[in-house]
Amino acid sequence: MQPASKANQRIARISAHLHPPNFQMEESSGLRHANCQAxxxxxxxxxxxxxxxxxxxxxxxxxxxxxxxxxxxxxxxxxxxxxxxxxxxxxxxxxxxxxxxxxxxxxxxxxxxxxxxxxxxxxxxxxxxxxxxxxxxxxxxxxxxxxxxxxxxxxxxxxxxxxxxxxxxxxxxxxxxxxxVTTLNVVRANTFVAEVLGLDPREVDVPVVGGHAGVTILLLLSQVKPPCSFTPQEIEYLISRIQNGGTEVVE
The missing domain is CATH 3.40.50.720 (NAD(P)-binding Rossmann-like Domain)
Structure with a gap:
């Protein structure tokens, strides 16, 4: 392949990445946007x-x-x-x-x-x-x-x-x-429960079921790993914090 032809193809390849919506190559070039990948x-x-x-x-x-x-x-x-x-x-x-x-x-x-x-x-x-x-x-x-x-x-x-x-x-x-996608509720639950227990959040697993809006978010504190127990005050705090985590961010 001639140097000029190589240069033209390189320029075309760069153009394809910079201007993908409007990029059109001639049939004779042999280069299409679909082929522009590393x-x-x-x-x-x-x-x-x-x-x-x-x-x-x-x-x-x-x-x-x-x-x-x-x-x-x-x-x-x-x-x-x-x-x-x-x-x-x-x-x-x-x-x-x-x-x-x-x-x-x-x-x-x-x-x-x-x-x-x-x-x-x-x-x-x-x-x-x-x-x-x-x-x-x-x-x-x-x-x-x-x-x-x-x-x-x-x-x-x-x-x-x-x-x-x-x-x-x-x-x-x-x-x-x-x-x-409601994994965010699980992430928040792991974080907040870990804070209460004084543990590394990466070592905590809190199952969360239900939906992704307020009271529909149901955390299963009886199934937390590692096994642990919570006071009534801690349970009330965790339920409220996790169910209202999105509102906390917005506010």
Whole structure:
């Protein structure tokens, strides 16, 4: 291959990363945006994050970029996506990286939506975030209906059923592939119980069941590991602290 041809391909490759939405290559070049990924990229999960420019989406994108199980990462948001895309793509990992949203994905994670503000309940978010989740799921149904869908958008207790209805109408609903992400409650429970017990949170395991909104969050203190006991005052404190952890952050 001539030096000039190599240079042109290198420039085209860089352009593909800097301007993915508008990038078009001539057929004769032999280079397509789909092929623009780092050498050494191993087969793995193709992951899309919808809402990648938000307060949850950006750190989530970073974690996915360094995850060895992720081979291709797609980011989508309604604002600021090119900047976030550029920033995350600069990380020195070998995972392939693209900005298209939903192209044959294995896993779609949805943190999109408006955040809860002081004085707002999760119910106040419903009218806005319900429509956002419905619209995004309609896109998933068209592009990658068999993908695993992880919903973070609040109120999770309500956005998961909405997403399920979209898939049911399309005839592609699989309850094993649609999950509401409520692990945050477990993380908080482990932290707060460890504080009460004076233990390392990494050594504490507190089962949490139910939903992800206030009184629907049920922590099983009788099943805590390592086995321990609590005073009535400690139980009251822990239940209130864990159920209202999200409100504490918002306020």
């Amino acid at each position: 050498k050494g990229t191993a087969p793995g999960f193709k992951v899309a994050i919808l809402g990648a420019a938000g307060g949850i989406g950006q750190p989530l994108a970073m974690l996915m970029k360094i995850n060895l199980l992720v081979s291709v990462l797609h980011l989508y948001d309604v604002v600021n996506t090119p900047g976030v895309t550029a920033d995350i793509s600069h990380m020195d990992t070998v995972r392939g990286f693209r900005e298209e949203a939903l192209v044959v994905m294995d896993l779609v994670i949805i943190p999109a939506g408006v955040p809860r503000k002081p004085g707002m309940t999760r119910d106040d978010l419903f009218n806005i975030n319900a429509g956002i989740v419905r619209t995004l799921c309609e896109g998933i149904v068209k592009s990658c209906p068999k993908a695993i869908v992880n919903l973070i958008s609040n109120p999770v207790n309500s956005t998961v059923p909405i997403a399920a209805e979209v898939f049911k109408r399309a005839g592609t609903y699989d309850p094993k592939r649609m999950l509401g």
